Amino acid sequence: MAFAAFSSSKETFKASGKTSHVALWLLLPGLSYLALFFLTPLVSLVLTSVATIDPTSFQNPPTLLYGFDLTAYSDAVGKYWPHILRSFYFALVATVAALLISYPLAYFIGVKLRQRPLVQKLMLTMVVAPFFISFLLRTIAWKRLLAVDSPVVQFMHTVGLLEPGQAFIGTDASVIFGLTYNFIPFMTLPLYTALERLDIRLLEASGDLYASPRVTFAKVTLPLSMPGVISGTLLTFIPISGDYVNASPNFLGDQNTKMLGNQVEANFLQTNNYPVASALSVMLMAVILVLIAVYVKRTGTEDLL
Amino acid sequence: MKRFSISRLGLPTYAVLATAFLLTPILYTIVFSFNNSTSGRTQTTWQGFTLDKWANVCARAEVCEGVANSILISVAATLIATVLGTMIAIALVRYQFKFRALVSLTLFLPMATPEVVMGAGLAALFFNLGVGQGLLTIILAHVMFCLSFVVVTVKARVQTLDPVLEEAGRDLYASPNQVFWRITFPLLLPGIISAALLSFALSFDDFIITYFNAGPVSTFPLYIYIQAAKGVPAEANVIASAVFLLAILIVVTVQISSSLKQKRILKIK
Numbered sequence: 288m289a290f291a292a293f294s295s296s297k298e299t300f301k302a303s304g305k306t307s308h309v310a311l312w313l314l315l316p317g318l319s320y321l322a323l324f325f326l327t328p329l330v331s332l333v334l335t336s337v338a339t340i341d342p343t344s345f346q347n348p349p350t351l352l353y354g355f356d357l358t359a360y361s362d363a364v365g366k367y368w369p370h371i372l373r374s375f376y377f378a379l380v381a382t383v384a385a386l387l388i389s390y391p392l393a394y395f396i397g398v399k400l401r402q403r404p405l406v407q408k409l410m411l412t413m414v415v416a417p418f419f420i421s422f423l424l425r426t427i428a429w430k431r432l433l434a435v436d437s438p439v440v441q442f443m444h445t446v447g448l449l450e451p452g453q454a455f456i457g458t459d460a461s462v463i464f465g466l467t468y469n470f471i472p473f474m475t476l477p478l479y480t481a482l483e484r485l486d487i488r489l490l491e492a493s494g495d496l497y498a499s500p501r502v503t504f505a506k507v508t509l510p511l512s513m514p515g516v517i518s519g520t521l522l523t524f525i526p527i528s529g530d531y532v533n534a535s536p537n538f539l540g541d542q543n544t545k546m547l548g549n550q551v552e553a554n555f556l557q558t559n560n561y562p563v564a565s566a567l568s569v570m571l572m573a574v575i576l577v578l579i580a581v582y583v584k585r586t587g588t589e590d591l592l
Numbered sequence: 593m594k595r596f597s598i599s600r601l602g603l604p605t606y607a608v609l610a611t612a613f614l615l616t617p618i619l620y621t622i623v624f625s626f627n628n629s630t631s632g633r634t635q636t637t638w639q640g641f642t643l644d645k646w647a648n649v650c651a652r653a654e655v656c657e658g659v660a661n662s663i664l665i666s667v668a669a670t671l672i673a674t675v676l677g678t679m680i681a682i683a684l685v686r687y688q689f690k691f692r693a694l695v696s697l698t699l700f701l702p703m704a705t706p707e708v709v710m711g712a713g714l715a716a717l718f719f720n721l722g723v724g725q726g727l728l729t730i731i732l733a734h735v736m737f738c739l740s741f742v743v744v745t746v747k748a749r750v751q752t753l754d755p756v757l758e759e760a761g762r763d764l765y766a767s768p769n770q771v772f773w774r775i776t777f778p779l780l781l782p783g784i785i786s787a788a789l790l791s792f793a794l795s796f797d798d799f800i801i802t803y804f805n806a807g808p809v810s811t812f813p814l815y816i817y818i819q820a821a822k823g824v825p826a827e828a829n830v831i832a833s834a835v836f837l838l839a840i841l842i843v844v845t846v847q848i849s850s851s852l853k854q855k856r857i858l859k860i861k
Contacts, residue, residue: 548800
């Protein structure tokens, strides 16, 4: 996992084979907690998504009639299909962008800086430094840095990337930019973990056998770092597809960039349409579960944590 | 003769630029915590240097109220998550048990679920049960999403621990309790501390899940989100900058001191 990057464990000891009730008592409290506050809420979401709002109740929040009614799903898809598609489109583009930006960085830190452990550690700290400052303030900072009068945006006007008078903030590109920026560390950490374990002798062997650097990269480095690429992609794609801060009009988006998460928020917290908000969440979770299932099938459950 | 190669010069330059890119909005946030903005809002334009906002952070009571709530929530959630997570981590490495795959999956899922799903799910649960939202529901939610990260961090430390040390303790007639508190726990402590710090950071900065489950309570991220429409006051920059500088200072100090220690050990050898 991503945060395994922080550990410097080189040697591991095998489980000593003790079978006892101690394990049960150690696991029980935490797992019960997750059953109560992670799994039950998911069940609750499904129940709410197939419930209907009592048409005779005018109070706020409304009364729900529990049953099995799929209206919320047809409403959600009919009304919000552009937001659903946009979420996955933004997530895909931002994940690819994050991968392209992160790979050389992770390679440099994980392979080239091996001889200097302190520099390596400090550089890795700089990569995760954004985690130490408010996510919302970082995003607001970009909104200011990329405002109409900023040098970057003026340069974009000069070279014709933006129409005269057109702002950058509020475009699809600005939301994708924000998503990419905010989730780069989630991509870099697992890539680093994979590349840090890479045996340099394999690269040297490839060079000795007259492979060009490009061939060595394609046939040795990239395949060996594939576990990092896959878990980084998963760890980036999932939170991005559910994010709604970057796309919100008060941050980097406007009315036309809203994602699935924005509509979950609007339906849940503003219009109190709990069934539709739940249906949207359940659909998002279903897609994520398929991705996780594919991932688990490929890597097994031992390496999940 | 080696000609110019990408890995020689290009890669280090790229890495420095990419890191600078990552740090740019952080630098902006810190610089503008010193902005003498007359309306008190963080403006795009620099209006002169002032230490006023740092000296009077609580001039805006709502900022400090949010921060106080955030600290309370993070401390409570961190304590609970660290205890529960450490217990699970020890069980995962040191014991054999059935359904290991199911346990791993249960711990992995909260880290791989979009926050909006967990936030809406908890809110739906509290709504279905008729539980009113407030500090308690926020803490319950935070423990949930911090727990798995604690397990991952502590587990890495348990794996480096040599069981022989505990066996030696047992051989010297230490009770299981003594073995745990005198040997296992002190050796695990660095891992537990980093897990707690990570958990605190995650909890302190959480916005999405908190927003769905806060009811009338305000936290620091919620305050920023609500102010974002009008422009965030510089006092918020002060708090965020202070937290950031403190965290970086701690991490870098630990890294440098541990690397110096390692060098000393190598020299002795």
